[in-house]
Amino acid sequence: MRFILNVTLLMGLLSFAGLQPAAAQAPATPPAAAGGGPATCLKCHDTNAKVVQILQTPHAVKGDPHSPFGQEGCETCHGPSAAHVASRSNPPDVTFNGPEVPPAAVFKGGLVSSPATRTKQCLQCHEAGLRMNWKGSQHQTNDVACNDCHTIHIAKDPILVKFTQPQKCFTCHAEQRADSFKYSHHPIREGKVVCADCHNPHGSPGPKLLKEFTVNETCYNCHAEKRGPLLWEHEPVRENCLNCHTPHGSTQARLLIQRPPYLCQECHANGGHQSQILAGQNLAGQLAANVRMMARGCVNCHSQVHGSNSPNGAFFTR
Amino acid sequence: MTIVRSLKAILAASVCLLPLQALAQSSDSFDVGDKPAVTTAPPAPPQNWVTFGGQYQSGRSDYLNRFTGAAAPGFYGLGDFHLGGRDAWDSGGTQYWSLDGKDMGFDSRSFTGKVGQQGTWGLSFSYDGIPYEASDNFHSVWNSSGASAVPPGSIALNNYAGGVKYPAITTVTPPFLTNPASLPIAAIFFPAPSGTLAGSLFDSNLSLQRDIFTGTGKYQWGDWTITGTIRHEHKSGYQANSLEIGGTVGLTGTGSGASRNNPPAAGLTSGLGYFAQPIDYDTDRYDLNAAYGNERLQIQIGYMFSNFKDNLTEFNAQNPFALGALNAGGSFTGAGATPAGITAPYSLPPSNTAHQVKVLFGYNVNPTTRVNANFAYGLQMQNASYVGGTGDPAANPYEPRSSFNGLVETFFGNVALVTQPMPKLDLRFSYTIDERDNQSPSNAYAVDTRSGGALNAGGDCGFTGGLCVNLPFSFEHQTLTAEAGYRILPQTKVTLNDTFETTYRNYADASFVTSNTITAKVRTQLGDDVFGSLSYSHQDRNANNYANGNTWSLMTNGGVNPDTPTAFLMYFEASRKHDEVKATVDYSPTHALSTTWMFKYSNDVYPQSQNGLRNNFNFATGPDVSWDISPSLTAHGFYTFQQVYYEQSSLYSSAGNGTCATCTGYYVPWTAKTTDNVHTLGVTLDWQAIADVLKISFNYNFSYGDTGYALGDGMAVIGGGLTSQSTAAALTLQNLPDVTSMLNMISIRGEYTFRPNWTMIFGYAFERFSYKDFMNDVSPTQYANAIMPGTLNPNDSVHVFGLGMRVRF
Secondary structure, three states, rough: OOOHHHHHHHHHHHHHHOOOOHHHOOOOOOOOOOOOOOOHHHHOOOHHHHHHHHHHHHHHHHOOOOOOOOOOHHHHEEEOOOHHHHHHOOOOOOOOOEEOOOOOOOOOOOEOOOOHHHHHHHOOOOOOOHHHOOOHHHHOOOOOOHHHHOOOOOOOHHHHHOOOOOOOOOOOOOHHHHHHOEEEOOOOOOOOOOOHHHOOOOOOOHHHHHHHOOOHHHHHOOHHHOOOOOOOHHHHHHHHHOOOOOOOOOOHHHEEOOOOOOOHHOOOOOHHHHHOOOHHOOOOOOOOHHHHOOHHOOOOOOOOOOOOOOOOOOOOOO | HHHHHHHHHHHEEEEHHHHHHHHHHHOOOOOHHOOOOOOOOOOOOOOOOOEEEEEEEOOOOOOOOOOHHHHHHEEEEEEEEEEEEEEEOOOOOEEEEEEEEOOOOOOOOEEEEEEEEEOOEEEEEEEEEEEEEEEEEEEEOOOOOOOOOOOOOOOOOOHHHHHHOOOOOOOEEEEOOOOOOHHHHHHHOOOOOOOOOOHEEEEEEEEEEEOOOOOOOEEEEOOEEEEEEEEEEEEEEEEEEEEEEOOOOOOOOOOOOOOOOOOOOOOOOOEEEEEEEEEEEEEEEEEEEEEEEEEOOOEEEEEEEEEEOOOOEEEEOOEEEEEEEEEOOOOOOOOOOOOOOOOEEEOOOOEEEEEEEEEEEEEEEEEEEEEEEEEEEHHHHHHEEOOOOOOOOOOOOOOOOEOOOEEEEEEEEEEEEEEEEEEEEEEEEEEEEEEEOOOOOOOOEEEOOOOOOOOOOOOOOOOOOOOOOOOOEEEEEEEEEEEEEEEEEOEEEEEEEEEEEEEEEEOEEEEEEEEEEEEEEEEEEEOEEEEEEEEEEEEEEOOOOOOOOOOHHHOOOOOOOOOOOOOEEEEOOOEEEEEEEEEEEEEEEEEEEEEEEOOOOOOOOOOOOOOOEEEEEEEEEEEEEEEEOOEEEEEEEEEEEEEEEEEEEEEEEEOOOOOOOOOOOOEEEEEEEEHHHHHEEEEEEEEEEEEEEEEEEEEEEEEEEEEEEEEEEEEEEEEOOOOOOOOEEEEEOOOOOOOOEEEEEEEEEEEEEEEEEEEEEEEEEEEEEEEEOOOOOOOOOOOOOOEOOOOOOOOOEEEEEEEEEEEEO
């Protein structure tokens, strides 16, 4: 009895020591691998549909040495987990969901690893290509882990499907969700142009996690007719499409941040019609009706607003 | 007590010292060694499925279905499928294949196929259709080839009364601009519409279709992954466009045209018309990438070639307006019919090409330090033949060359160091350069049919027959960033960031701009199950050497003063102070309930700008709630409020900015404030009414946007060369109506699995959208000087019923 009590107290003290800051501990012994590959884990996790769906995915291909199941099986991602195999009350080395319990962590469930630990597991294989600029990126510095967006234990990850991807991004980016409902919008909710068509959420050297290095180069992927170069260029257009447009959605037509003539009059106020104040009396049907308050406003005449290649197009009219 | 049972007791005791959440997990500890080993994989549910059916749409849906190709009412087929297979996970095989199709009954259908051996090679191909329906009631005096619906010169245009552009104001009668008796200006846009014009116009649907074909091949060669992609896009259809013929719409000249502020050449009256621009684009893109990766080093080398081809070069519009007869010199003069055969060529986007080479490099110096470098060098080229400056056979405007031969070099470079020199401290340093070097030729061009062959330094290149010089814009942005993040507590992190930027521009009003941005952010646990973040950012941007009118002066070769009011700076290059606050609060008391509140405010002030854009701010806030009400019922709701505000001012100069000693007119300072308020709401309920048998989903979305305008005026001031004004006059401006948009969308969808792998899908949706914009709903023939498209504000109310079947196999 005394032996059992002493061992119990010892185990409790050891458990408490595990919660101290890392600096106060002696270097931890790496956890031992359970061995036996996926078969060991499937002894228990063979009926949970949320677990076995991974067997239908590229992560579970034993014949591919790059795949987790071609290496250490489940422990490739969940870490050496002999303790968990020995007793279910011990979590796997790495868990991917649940509140954080340092130092050990889990991907999902009641115990979860820190974002850094969870991400580190994925970066073992996925640090190249689109993820090269992950470290130091906006998502990484905001403690977003890979499985905060990705779902691994599922036949098809919803974030890799165009129609369901935006919903995942909208869980944090509520402003962009609201924009997608506006009158003028890219077909995001319609599943035709989605977040990853313009952004690389894994990190990018360009602004706002864009796929290309600049805003304009991203836009030219689908709007190559604007690329030019053109004979008569409109300076704000060449520099940044966002000088006049907002990409996610706008209450104004054609994704404009503001409508003509007021948008144009933020830069153009030369004496004459450019500086004219246009108001209610200039609307169609009013006494001072002005064509610049109808249809596309200034762009009625200056329709080549993105630039013109016509010798006669210095004022973007041809 | 046996050893096994005592170990169980010990473990149970130690569990008491773990966090409470762990206790919930530990209620059923056991010895995994008791369970027999699994020798075969558990049976997988059927992964292939096909969905077929149909839906009925009760009305036209210009807004809601503009991207599906189902704008028109009627029946549509439903068709989705997934077919696929791969070697069993434990067989040692790596082969896989899949075929997916979505929306096969719509123009927005998509199709993807993949095949390969995982870890060795892979091929994929896809088709994606993106339709866009803009309008079904577009009116034009031209058909798609530019032929006029009415004989040339048959549309009479109106003149100013007395032929004076800006008459002197000799009487001051408030409310100004609303009293027709003293407003000869008002007569400009009130020509008598032609009685036969309305019936003659062409009526067309404006719609576009993108067909995108993509093929990708991938090969794994050791640690190298070689990827090649070919993407071909064909875009066709029609989109709304417009062109003016003759000059500034509605002006009739009487003067000699000595300066731009006098009326243009005598007899020149111009017209405006909308046309359905034909679109026939082909864009091909080729990418080749080689990526290497191991635990420490990652490299990616890529080449991209993009070729945009416009299969149409110009839209040649036959002139329907009565511009006047030609004089001996080949210019229009006087009133009269326009000679037949005169056309107005409109240049369509020229074909262009682009090349880009990319090199990306990442190296883990040690587990806590990483270096990244990204470089890209590109060329953009365009050398399409110019279209004619005019369709007037008698005119021969001076052109220095027959095509542009444009060339732009782009360079992008970025290096970054990310390191954790000590636990809890993260550092990041980066430098970025982004350069556009426009090496295109710069020449002087005749932009007016009356232009001669020489530069007219004292004239206006647009109005008085001078030449304009094209300006090949170049710029260079450099950015230096330093960031430090320190984790004070496991759940509390503080981050400081300083970013310094410089911008150099040529041919610009502000050639050198610098800015410095400081950002502070904290993320922490505020309480039990409550997490929050707060960040504040301040930017100071300085336009160090602003030269008002520099661009215009260079373009006109030192021509006329641009008449821009004092301290009117173009906002995108002006000095600016930017402040931004962001905050989030996350509360998740249980695994079943998650709530988030978001707040964002950003404000821009332009301190040097006394005119132009002065101030704008963006504000957004709202909650998001996800709740697993029960194991079979989940709910999600959100609300977002957004406000966008712009404030700008200017000086209405009716006769120049004091540079014309003999001009008469007035100056009126004015302001415009635009406020956008948008409310967005969404509710979703998912109910597993009968587990694995019946599932019902309900969804409601609401969006309301309101753009309001507040326009203000100042007292008319007298100055410069104005001599005729003796008293000041106040403008009384009529307010603009708000621009509103409202969307209501409700849908109910059910899935009933009436037998294994057979599921009946049924659904109903109601969609209501209305948009009220004062710039729409203009009759095409209300003003003969300007033939408007006549497009109406969208106003949709649509019921959609759908029924389908999904079969799994």
